[in-house]
Amino acid sequence: MKVYKFGGGVVKDAEGVKNIARILSGTDENLIVVVSAFGKTTNALEKVLETWYNKNGEFRALLGRIYDYHLDIARKLFTDGKEVIDSLNLAFSKLEDYLLTEKIRDYDYEYDQIVSYGEIWASIIVAGYLQKEGFDVEWVDIRNCLITDDNYRDAGILWGESSKETKRCFDFLKRKIYVTQGFIGGTITGQTTTLGREGSDYTAAVLANMLDAKEVVVWKDVPGILNADPLWLDDAVKLDAISYKEAVEMSFSGAKIIHPKTIKPLHNKNIPLYVKPFFNPGEPGTLVSSISRVTTDAVPVYIRKENQILISVLPVDFSFVMGDNLSIVFHSFMQHRVKVNLVQASAVSINVCVDYEKTKIEKLIKDLKRDYKVLYNDNVEILTVMRYNREATARILAGREILLEQKTRRVVRYVVRCLKNSI
């Protein structure tokens, strides 16, 4: 059994849905097809939520536009698809009813109840189309089998319950292909949850782990994993193979190709992950596995994480940083739910680089200032070069001021400020 994941980056119109069928016709494997919301639907649903939550009636028009978009795709796919259009309409009116009748509760809870619909609509259309094309397909509501805690918007999988339920839901003695949703899950009591933005890759990996898949393929609008963002470095090349470890390092450092949580469930069961081009499915793409082949090994990998703030925390009384101070300071970061991207500590200061999320950071700094001296540089970025050499680092440092540097044998990371003329 294999798991194929198709995201909104590639499936945004009727052509995209047809291309899923084309890809599936090229394999005889048992499959779980994980789909996420079409195109930019998740962003659009976030706007619906925001307006609704703020009691702004505009949410109706916003939802209307999302409905038209889906209906247009469905009409192009089904000339005579009344059943599919009926179930789509039903799912839309469920959300409409919810918005018109529910009393508004906690924001994160509401987020999951509303934003999760993107995946439901997309999967209804994809499953319906594949059925129409003659595939042996069943639609599965993942909220009944991927069981999570109730940490809304960032729900954690309950592995024991989910393992049992997924085996029941995805029975390959019954069907060859199952179409289901990424990104969403359900609590034991049946409330909808989401796993964090871009979480569908993670869903694919979790299902692969629980059901012992042979491999996972994530279909993308790029030839595979590239050694840099081509919008930044225009000579970016595809990597043929990287290790799980490199993939984790890349996504942690800011590469947007796969969700950071995706690798662990695959690594734990040694399941290979392929990132392949959606519109050139015959091409090999990039293999992520325990071995990294040497073909492109020499190519440096460049990753850029923008919109960072470098915070320096200094004890006021010149007491050493290591020991109590270190744990007090990090406890404060954790309490404010600020994720640490890079740390460097000396005898008298702790330097921490984090995403610049204004409100959170302001509160954190205010808190820290009660006991420490706090300095900071905003508007900085973290540049990471894996498999680095002198030429590679010189290239990306041109026009940048280095505020901090960290080097291991394979990876170098810089916190920099952009000056004029940098790339």
Ligand code: ASP
């Ligand atoms: N649709 C969700 C999002 O856009 C999940 C995903 O695409 O993986 O974040």
Ligand code: MG
């Ligand atoms: Mg998406």
